[in-house]
Amino acid sequence: MMKFLTLFLVLMTTLVQAKDYAPVTVEVKSEQISDHSYYVPGLSGAATEYEGFISNAGFIVTSEGVVVFDALGTPSLANAMLSEIRKVTDKPIKIVVMSHYHADHLYGLQVFKEAGAEVWAPKGTWDYLDSEVAERLLSSRRASLSPWVNKKTYLVEPDRIIDKDTEFSLGGHEFLINYFGKVHSSGDMSLLNKTEEVLYSGDIIFEGRLPFVGDANIINWVSTL
Numbered sequence: 001m002m003k004f005l006t007l008f009l010v011l012m013t014t015l016v017q018a019k020d021y022a023p024v025t026v027e028v029k030s031e032q033i034s035d036h037s038y039y040v041p042g043l044s045g046a047a048t049e050y051e052g053f054i055s056n057a058g059f060i061v062t063s064e065g066v067v068v069f070d071a072l073g074t075p076s077l078a079n080a081m082l083s084e085i086r087k088v089t090d091k092p093i094k095i096v097v098m099s100h101y102h103a104d105h106l107y108g109l110q111v112f113k114e115a116g117a118e119v120w121a122p123k124g125t126w127d128y129l130d131s132e133v134a135e136r137l138l139s140s141r142r143a144s145l146s147p148w149v150n151k152k153t154y155l156v157e158p159d160r161i162i163d164k165d166t167e168f169s170l171g172g173h174e175f176l177i178n179y180f181g182k183v184h185s186s187g188d189m190s191l192l193n194k195t196e197e198v199l200y201s202g203d204i205i206f207e208g209r210l211p212f213v214g215d216a217n218i219i220n221w222v223s224t225l
Helices: 004-020 074-087 109-114 125-129 132-144 218-224
Strands: 037-040 056-059 066-069 092-099 120-121 160-162 168-169 173-181 188-193 198-200
Touching: 037 074, 056 074, 074 109, 092 109, 109 120, 120 173, 125 132
Parallel strands: 066 092, 092 120, 120 160
Antiparallel strands: 037 056, 056 066, 168 173, 173 188, 188 198
């Protein structure tokens, strides 16, 4: 009886969690690019096309947990990405490294934060979070990307601010975060899985589309490349 009750509660919890986020109709798939590193490619389009799925993300599975790079543009997309991670591993999500705080990368953060992850973000993040632009854009996306961005979508504050190149280790993997300062946004950084020589560049590099330069520092961007 206790086993049945436990199973019932687990199933109910799963159902409740599944109802929290509107399902996406776009295909969110991960691609394995090395032994433990994965890539989630977005689609090329305007900010509100493809249910907001216009940015890339990735994750690395270590023996101690998962490192995620960027969180996609809606909680629904992040939830779909989390499902992809769970096809590979049941290890905990330990860290989300944010390349920068632009809307198409950050609205999925709450999914990973609620899963227990720490959020690491570049210096300059608070400039965005404290701005009127952040709230105004979230309000706009609640209208243009409903139901995937809605009144339950919120801005997640970082647990750690990165303001210089930073190395860290997790589960047998060595990582390097390169902090670039104000380049594409108010603060940008990349993540290198040194162990497998896989680089997650964020929006420092664009391929197959024109780069967004709204709050960029073009001189710094060119010198960074």
